[in-house]
Amino acid sequence: EWGLESLEENAHSATPCTKVFVNGVWMGVHRDPANLVKTIKKLRRKDDISPEVSVVRDIRERELRLYTDAGRVCRPLFIVENQQLLLTKKHIKYLNDGVDDQNEVYKWDQLIKGGVIELLDAEEEETVMISMNPEDLENSRLQSSGIDPHANDPDFDPAARLKPSITAHTWTHC
Template identity: 70%
Template sequence: EEWGLESLEENAHSSTPCTKVFVNGVWMGVHRDPTNLVKTLKKLRRKDDINAEVSVVRDIRERELRLYTDAGRVCRPLFIVENQQLLMQKVHIENLNRAKEERAEEERKKAEGIEEPEDPDDPPPPRYEYQWENLIKDGVIELLDAEEEETVMICMTPEDLENSRLQAADIDPHENDTEADPSARLKAPTNAHTWTHCEIHPSMILGVCASI
């Protein structure tokens, strides 16, 4: 009720078009504003208010909203794109590098047997922690399963995002290309799409484990 979900009994004889809501295949009720509901659920997932592995799939043609929380679904990570821009910024890379350097320094001191005396009045600052989980909690990386992938637009590289921005501004991204590079990767001609996600690396299309 808090989310505007109506029970099946309340809506049994209503002629108002509604979207059926399923949770793990069980019909839980109907909703009159599925667009807003999907936006809210994805915002909560990106803020880590609901689990990052919850899948939100909206089938507009069938008027269905399917939520999956069960185990056994294979999810893979993707960069989130908003307004044709990656949400992954330089500050996130700097945070990862800083945490990596502090861990390396701590391991070096342990290996060399260096122990710093602890002052109870001035304890050392806690080690800076920023890892993969923090990228998900900060809403720059999203985990999608195969079914939710069918509802999003995924570009292969950040360069494709740049080309789409140029095409949207009526600028030919290849107008300054004087000669073809024989070693360059061949690319199909692209149109100005509204991308929602970007591949972290093309080899991860089949998943991290399959690419090892």
């Protein structure tokens, strides 16, 4: 499924493949790991697979590790797409009210099932770009559109020790 090839079929192949592990067990190899990771994360965000499944792609080792076992500590993070938080004021209103526009119960689980919040374990956290606060996201958005976020900041000292360019970051979570 999803193009996973058995170990026997690929034992003598010269084609570069990525090894796929599930809970530490080598299940097979895959020829397009980037697409596989994208598909699995999309399924996780749509709640088609458990939100607690971890997806870790190690490009250097050419490995894709999936973890579904119990006992892993997971941290909730807001999802960022195109330098924008997916969490909106509407979501906060629904949480405060306890119901959405259709009077359906709205709780924490709906944020996860709606692909607004993602649960990441420590190993998967190492593979994503996490913005520490929304201000970094805003500055990154401004800088990528050609606007200097510190141009009108009287407290900004250009001679002070500078942070690395935030346009180099494509944030995935906050």
